[in-house]
Amino acid sequence: xxxxxxxxxxxxxxxxxxxxxxxxxxxxxxxxxxxxxxxxxxxxxxxxxxxxxxxxxxxxxxxxxxxxxxxxxxxxxxxxxxxxxxxxxxxxxxxxxxxxxxxxxxxxxxxxxxxxxxxxxxxxxxxxxxxxxxxxxxxxxxxxxxxxxxxxxxxxxxxxxxxxxxxxxxxxxxxxxxxxxxxxxxxxxxxxxxxxxxxxxxxxxxxxxxxxxxxxxxxxxxxxxxxxxxxxxxxxxxxxxxxxxxxxxxxxxxxxxxxxxxxxxxxxxxxxxxxxxxxxxxxxxxxxxxxxxxxxxxxxxxxxxxxxxxxxxxxxxxxxxxxxxxxx
Amino acid sequence: xxxxxxxxxxxxxxxxxxxxxxxxxxxxxxxxxxxxxxxxxxxxxxxxxxxxxxxxxxxxxxxxxxxxxxxxxxxxxxxxxxxxxxxxxxxxxxxxxxxxxxxxxxxxxxxxxxxxxxxxxxxxxxxxxxxxxxxxxxxxxxxxxxxxxxxxxxxxxxxxxxxxxxxxxxxxxxxxxxxxxxxxxxxxxxxxxxxxxxxxxxxxxxxxxxxxxxxxxxxxxxxxxxxxxxxxxxxxxxxxxxxxxxxxxxxxxx
Numbered sequence: 001x002x003x004x005x006x007x008x009x010x011x012x013x014x015x016x017x018x019x020x021x022x023x024x025x026x027x028x029x030x031x032x033x034x035x036x037x038x039x040x041x042x043x044x045x046x047x048x049x050x051x052x053x054x055x056x057x058x059x060x061x062x063x064x065x066x067x068x069x070x071x072x073x074x075x076x077x078x079x080x081x082x083x084x085x086x087x088x089x090x091x092x093x094x095x096x097x098x099x100x101x102x103x104x105x106x107x108x109x110x111x112x113x114x115x116x117x118x119x120x121x122x123x124x125x126x127x128x129x130x131x132x133x134x135x136x137x138x139x140x141x142x143x144x145x146x147x148x149x150x151x152x153x154x155x156x157x158x159x160x161x162x163x164x165x166x167x168x169x170x171x172x173x174x175x176x177x178x179x180x181x182x183x184x185x186x187x188x189x190x191x192x193x194x195x196x197x198x199x200x201x202x203x204x205x206x207x208x209x210x211x212x213x214x215x216x217x218x219x220x221x222x223x224x225x226x227x228x229x230x231x232x233x234x235x236x237x238x239x240x241x242x243x244x245x246x247x248x249x250x251x252x253x254x255x256x257x258x259x260x261x262x263x264x265x266x267x268x269x270x271x272x273x274x275x276x277x278x279x280x281x282x283x284x285x286x287x288x289x290x291x292x293x294x295x296x297x298x299x300x301x302x303x304x305x306x307x308x309x310x311x312x313x314x315x316x317x318x319x320x321x322x323x324x325x326x327x328x
Numbered sequence: 329x330x331x332x333x334x335x336x337x338x339x340x341x342x343x344x345x346x347x348x349x350x351x352x353x354x355x356x357x358x359x360x361x362x363x364x365x366x367x368x369x370x371x372x373x374x375x376x377x378x379x380x381x382x383x384x385x386x387x388x389x390x391x392x393x394x395x396x397x398x399x400x401x402x403x404x405x406x407x408x409x410x411x412x413x414x415x416x417x418x419x420x421x422x423x424x425x426x427x428x429x430x431x432x433x434x435x436x437x438x439x440x441x442x443x444x445x446x447x448x449x450x451x452x453x454x455x456x457x458x459x460x461x462x463x464x465x466x467x468x469x470x471x472x473x474x475x476x477x478x479x480x481x482x483x484x485x486x487x488x489x490x491x492x493x494x495x496x497x498x499x500x501x502x503x504x505x506x507x508x509x510x511x512x513x514x515x516x517x518x519x520x521x522x523x524x525x526x527x528x529x530x531x532x533x534x535x536x537x538x539x540x541x542x543x544x545x546x547x548x549x550x551x552x553x554x555x556x557x558x559x560x561x562x563x564x565x566x567x568x569x570x571x572x573x574x575x576x577x578x579x580x581x582x
Binding site for chain 2 (some may be wrong): 013060063064065066067085088089093095096098099100101102103104105106109112113114116117118119121145161
């Protein structure tokens with residue numbers, strides 16, 4: 001049985017914009033336009049998408065806190081609308097890193113409160129709270145008020161709450177958003193171990209391509225309310241494998257001259273500043289690579305500007321993402 | 329039976345929440361302890377009630393009435409702003425049930441504390457043990473029906489996705505219409521009609537009669553109180569069930 005099955009899920013938001021004192025205009029935003037995908041057991045499925053693609057709407061619907069307009073979604077065979085209570089016993093949810101707890105209460109007190117709401121009590125509750133605190137590495141800080149927690153600790157407490165009912169499916173909305181690299185790495189390792197050692201299915205939304213590459217078994221790219229692609233990271237990269245990138249590094253002061261010289265030859269040149277240097281990327285078809293490289297070297301030689309380096313870069317998940325999202 | 333036990337778990341969760349909240353929030357605790365005395369000063373300055381017993385009892389009932397409305401409706405808004413409501417709504421209960429049942433322990437604890445604070449004044453004002461017992465019963469149960477109204481306001485507020493709490497102006501109007509500040513007889517005809525539909529009107533009449541030892545048709549007052557309270561509770565539960573479904577469709581609690 002699949003852990004998550006989503007079929008033609010649709011959701012639109014209707015709001016009204018005031019126009020003058022007595023009239024108002026109906027505004028309809030179609031957040032999901034027929035989303036279909038599935039997730040297997042013990043799999044980490046990443047949901048990637050640009051802002052406004054519908055990621056948060058999708059996870060809120062799967063988390064049973066928002067009703068869809070049409071379509072179906074099943075968690076371990078249970079319909080998220082018709083069997084909402086049963087689904088809630090099977091899922092653990094984290095929809096925000098920063099929010100979702102009482103500020104004055106300690107981490108432990110917060111977890112106990114939610115544990116009680118979810119039906120735990122007595123020694124079973126105490127034991128479970130202790131277990132999840134240990135699992136996320138928060139035992140030492142369990143009795144500090146939530147308002148004194150760092151963002152990384154808040155994220156881990158959010159995951160601890162999601163684990164309270166020992167769920168089979170975890171739904172995490174941008175669990176590393178705003179975290180420093182050390183905290184983010186810790187959260188990623190935790191997610192990975194929950195899936196691989198704990199056998200849990202994890203649905204995770206993220207903007208972070210690096211994170212998706214190292215955490216997710218498969219990635220679904222959501223664009224404009226639809227799944228534009230779903231595959232393993234490697235297979236998604238292969239979709240843009242007909243393209244490699246020639247990367248030219250120059251100091252910032254020479255950036256505009258080199259860009260001008262290159263743009264007169266190549267149509268889609270992009271440039272990104274990184275400290276005192278600039279990275280210029282030129283997408284090249286694999287079969288034109290050798291010819292383009294010698295042409296590029298000649299162009300750069302003629303410009304007589306000082307280079308910091310030149311390299312050939314394989315496509316990344318970000319390239320695949322940009323290509324897939326950009327194509328729609 | 330299982331349903332009762334699982335709802336009892338919500339009451340226990342509420343107890344844990346509010347005791348923890350007071351443990352960590354000393355300023356809120358101090359404000360809560362001072363409030364009945366401040367309301368007593370306000371009530372006596374307004375001339376509502378005729379003696380110390382009436383002032384004390386009115387103070388308890390007014391604060392409890394305000395609290396039961398504000399703590400549920402305002403609590404829903406606060407929990408939404410904190411992002412807590414989303415996770416609370418994942419519990420296997422209706423949101424209105426969660427808000428109401430987790431609030432109950434707070435209502436009882438706070439009413440008992442308020443009563444303990446003002447009971448010495450009632451004794452000093454000449455209250456008999458029987459009057460004190462009746463006053464305690466009124467305090468503990470009297471303002472509770474307003475919780476159902478609070479539930480309804482909470483659901484509507486979430487539906488409208490409004491953070492401006494309507495309760496800010498609902499509560500004073502409700503207190504005036506119930507005769508807590510001025511006698512109902514002195515109110516305009518239209519407001520009198522509203523008064524008749526409010527359980528608090530009969531609650532404050534009973535409090536007044538109890539405090540002043542005046543003659544009152546207790547059976548009528550009690551029947552009217554129970555009838556209006558039941559009507560409000562039933563209407564609120566039915567309405568909030570429908571509203572809640574719209575809230576989940578619009579995501580008003582998120």
